[in-house]
Each structure stands twice: as C-alpha cells, then as structure tokens.
Amino acid sequence: MTKGTYWLEHAWLGTYVEPGVTVEVADGRIAAVRTGTPTPPPGAEVLRGLTLPGLANAHSHAFHRALRGTVQVGSGTFWTWREVMYSVADRLTPETYQALARAVYAEMALAGITCVGEFHYVHHAPGGTPYADPNAMGEALIAAAAEAGIRITLLDTCYLSAGFGEPPTAHQQRFSDGSAEAWAERCAVLKERDHARIGAAIHSVRAVPAGQLATVARWAEERRAPLHVHLSEQTAENDACLAAHGRTPTRLLADHGVLGPRTTGVHNTHLTDEDITLLGDSGTGTCMCPTTERDLADGIGPAVALQRAGSPLSLGSDSHAVVDVLEEARAMELNERLRTRTRGHWTAAALLRAATADGHAALGWDDAGAIEPGALADLTTIALDSVRTAGTLPRLGAETAVFAASAADVRHTVVGGRHVVRDGVHTLVPHVPQALAAAVEALRG
Numbered sequence: 001m002t003k004g005t006y007w008l009e010h011a012w013l014g015t016y017v018e019p020g021v022t023v024e025v026a027d028g029r030i031a032a033v034r035t036g037t038p039t040p041p042p043g044a045e046v047l048r049g050l051t052l053p054g055l056a057n058a059h060s061h062a063f064h065r066a067l068r069g070t071v072q073v074g075s076g077t078f079w080t081w082r083e084v085m086y087s088v089a090d091r092l093t094p095e096t097y098q099a100l101a102r103a104v105y106a107e108m109a110l111a112g113i114t115c116v117g118e119f120h121y122v123h124h125a126p127g128g129t130p131y132a133d134p135n136a137m138g139e140a141l142i143a144a145a146a147e148a149g150i151r152i153t154l155l156d157t158c159y160l161s162a163g164f165g166e167p168p169t170a171h172q173q174r175f176s177d178g179s180a181e182a183w184a185e186r187c188a189v190l191k192e193r194d195h196a197r198i199g200a201a202i203h204s205v206r207a208v209p210a211g212q213l214a215t216v217a218r219w220a221e222e223r224r225a226p227l228h229v230h231l232s233e234q235t236a237e238n239d240a241c242l243a244a245h246g247r248t249p250t251r252l253l254a255d256h257g258v259l260g261p262r263t264t265g266v267h268n269t270h271l272t273d274e275d276i277t278l279l280g281d282s283g284t285g286t287c288m289c290p291t292t293e294r295d296l297a298d299g300i301g302p303a304v305a306l307q308r309a310g311s312p313l314s315l316g317s318d319s320h321a322v323v324d325v326l327e328e329a330r331a332m333e334l335n336e337r338l339r340t341r342t343r344g345h346w347t348a349a350a351l352l353r354a355a356t357a358d359g360h361a362a363l364g365w366d367d368a369g370a371i372e373p374g375a376l377a378d379l380t381t382i383a384l385d386s387v388r389t390a391g392t393l394p395r396l397g398a399e400t401a402v403f404a405a406s407a408a409d410v411r412h413t414v415v416g417g418r419h420v421v422r423d424g425v426h427t428l429v430p431h432v433p434q435a436l437a438a439a440v441e442a443l444r445g
C-alpha cells in the first residue's frame with residue numbers, strides 16, 4: 001500500500017514521543033500527521049509499539065556480510081582482515097552478488113533500515129575486464145534493494161591505486177576504471193529510480209591519486225550528489241599520506257575541493273585538531289561505524305569534537321559484523337563513556353537523529369527521516385513488550401530505542417507506505433536466514 005492510513009500507538013516526533021498518532025499516506029509520502037487520536041481510525045493499519053522514522057544505514061559493503069563469524073580467530077589487524085575480505089571479493093559475480101545483497105538488504109529491512117548507502121567498488125570482472133554492461137555490478141545492487149523493499153544510494157566508488165604511486169594489486173584490478181575520467185563516464189550512465197539515487201565515492205586518499213580527486217568531486221558537485229570517502233580509518237594511511245604529500249588526508253581532500261556539505265567522511269578516526277576544524281567549517285559530515293571500528297581494532301574517532309565543530313553525524317554498519325543501527329547509535333555514546341569515564345555525550349534523541357534524518361541527508365534523501373507531512377512514508381516500529389523493552393516507559397521511547405532495544409525488536413518496517421516487514425516477518429523475501437546462508441555458501445564455491 002503506497003496510500004492509506006497508519007495508526008501509531010507511540011510515535012517519536014523528533015524530540016518527544018506522542019501517543020496515538022494517525023499518519024495518512026499518499027503516493028508513498030506522508031500526507032498528514034494527526035495527534036490526539038487515542039484509538040485507531042477504522043481501516044487503519046495498526047503499528048503497536050514505538051514508531052520511529054525509518055533508519056538510515058549510511059555505510060555498507062554488502063559482500064562483507066559473507067565474512068560474519070569467520071574472521072574472529074587468531075590475532076591480526078585491519079590489514080590482515082582485508083586479505084580475507086579480498087578473497088570474497090574475488091569470487092563475486094553479478095548473479096551471486098545480487099543474491100547476497102538481496103538477502104543482506106532483507107536483513108537490514110528486518111533491522112528497521114529503510115535506506116542503505118552502498119559504498120560500491122567491485123565494478124569489473126576479475127582482472128579488471130568490464131562486463132558487457134559495465135555497470136552490471138551496480139545494477140545488481142540496485143535490483144537487490146528493490147527486491148528487499150528498501151531504498152539505496154549507490155555510492156559508486158572510484159578506486160584506482162593500491163597506495164600512493166602504486167598500481168592496483170591483482171585483487172584490486174576489478175575495482176579500477178583506470179582513471180577518474182573513465183570512472184565518471186561509466187557512472188554517468190547509471191539512472192536514478194524511485195527507490196535508488198546515485199552518489200559518488202572516493203575509496204580513500206590511498207586509492208585515488210591526488211591529481212584525480214577533483215574529477216570525482218566535480219562529478220558529484222555537478223549532480224548535487226552525495227560524495228563519500230573513507231578517511232583516516234588507519235594511522236598507516238595518515239603516515240603514508242604525510243610521506244607522499246606532506247599533509248594529512250583531510251588537508252589533501254580540502255586542497256582538492258572534496259570537502260563540503262554534501263561530502264561525508266567515513267570513520268574519521270585518527271584526526272588532528274586542524275582536520276577536525278577543516279571538516280567542521282566545511283560542513284562535511286562524519287559517518288561513524290562503531291561496531292566495525294571495534295571489530296577491526298581501528299580506534300575511537302572524535303565524534304563529539306567533530307559534531308561540535310559542525311560535522312553532522314550519521315551511522316553505518318560497514319562490514320556487517322553486526323547489522324543493527326540502534327547498536328551503532330548506542331555504541332557511539334558508549335565508546336565516549338569508556339574513553340572519557342563520563343556519561344551523557346549525546347541525548348537519545350540526538351543519537352536517533354544521526355540514525356534517521358541526518359543519515360538520510362548524508363545519502364541524498366533530505367526528504368526522509370522524519371514523521372511529518374511531505375516526508376517519504378518510511379517508518380520503523382520497535383516493540384515495547386519484548387524481553388528487552390518490557391517495563392520501559394513509552395514516553396521515554398527514544399531512550400528505550402537506543403539503550404534497551406536491538407534490531408531483534410523491530411516489529412514493522414514501512415518503506416514509501418509499503419509494509420516491508422510485518423510483525424517481524426519480511427513480506428517480500430521469504431526465509432531470510434536461509435537466503436543469507438545460501439548466498440554465502442555459493443561464494444564459498
């Protein structure tokens with residue numbers, strides 16, 4: 001149903017929880033929001049629990065889901081983990097990637113995620129040969145999101161080099177278009193759809209030579225499209241950038257016109273004070289991925305300082321060690337508590353804002369992430385009667401959502417007025433666990 005009436009037992013309206021809210025939907029958008037409706041109007045779809053705007057997962061690499069639970073034994077670093085990740089990337093085809101992404105995006109829908117930012121760089125066949133359709137892999141991801149009933153921003157990623165002045169490795173050849181110009185030409189063919197918007201990404205300052213950064217930035221600027229970049233996730237990247245260019249990755253991006261309000265730095269973990277000022281003053285966003293950052297032993301980024309400097313925050317599940325945006329929001333606050341030994345760096349409402357409105361804005365969906373007239377009718381309902389949430393106070397629903405609930409408590413997910421998850425069951429993808437298992441098994445070969 002892309003039109004009709006929903007009745008929300010409790011609704012988070014941005015700063016507070018309102019009981020008994022009726023939402024009218026027309027053409028996939030919220031046409032009216034009526035408070036003071038203690039009982040459901042006749043014919044309304046009833047959403048029991050606490051309804052939030054749909055959650056945005058601002059940073060995803062869908063294929064990393066195939067690694068879950070398989071890369072935890074033994075010691076190592078981000079760089080040893082990356083070798084295992086590349087071995088999965090080697091085996092992807094448009095068909096196997098679509099099947100895996102469909103299942104991963106269905107898992108996201110079950111976790112209340114209504115929009116994903118897919119940071120996509122596996123473009124070509126192994127060895128770097130283009131497919132007959134050079135965008136076959138990106139199209140597979142867009143189709144997978146449609147099959148799973150969620151929105152996608154395909155952040156088509158420019159990835160040209162292994163490091164400063166180094167050609168791509170054998171694994172990385174399928175990521176590379178050869179030049180930023182060739183990347184731009186390929187991406188220009190991608191079409192937006194009702195459920196899909198197109199953005200750009202610079203994989204990192206390691207992967208795009210400094211002289212080609214502006215080409216990607218200009219492509220995004222001309223389209224007013226979001227532009228994402230992995231930034232200072234690892235100190236080794238900072239050291240190599242300083243050695244090659246005599247400046248930090250953030251300064252390098254600033255000097256080549258990459259920063260700005262439609263740009264999002266992903267991770268932003270190891271920054272100088274000047275970096276933080278550059279990001280804040282330019283309005284560049286920060287996407288924190290706390291469950292991945294802790295899984296990969298990256299470190300804790302300065303999210304409080306970044307936000308204070310003017311960098312809006314969003315959240316992503318990145319490697320999908322966990323797919324739970326509520327956990328990402330909680331982890332951002334809890335990381336700060338561990339680091340500072342003080343509590344209360346963000347309110348629950350501020351954390352939910354990162355998970356909803358600001359996450360959508362980072363993905364180019366400024367018209368999503370709020371329960372208000374004119375917004376896309378994307379809703380996520382959290383159960384307030386599960387073993388985790390029972391006994392909490394509905395009027396403190398934001399606290400419950402962030403600090404008590406998990407993805408397992410998502411009862412309904414509505415995207416554009418369409419009920420994609422009803423009572424915890426995906427309405428479009430049957431047997432999501434089996435779909436995930438089969439798609440991962442197919443990649444094991």
Ligand SMILES: [Zn+2]
Nearest residue numbers: 061119230318
């Ligand atoms: Zn990433």
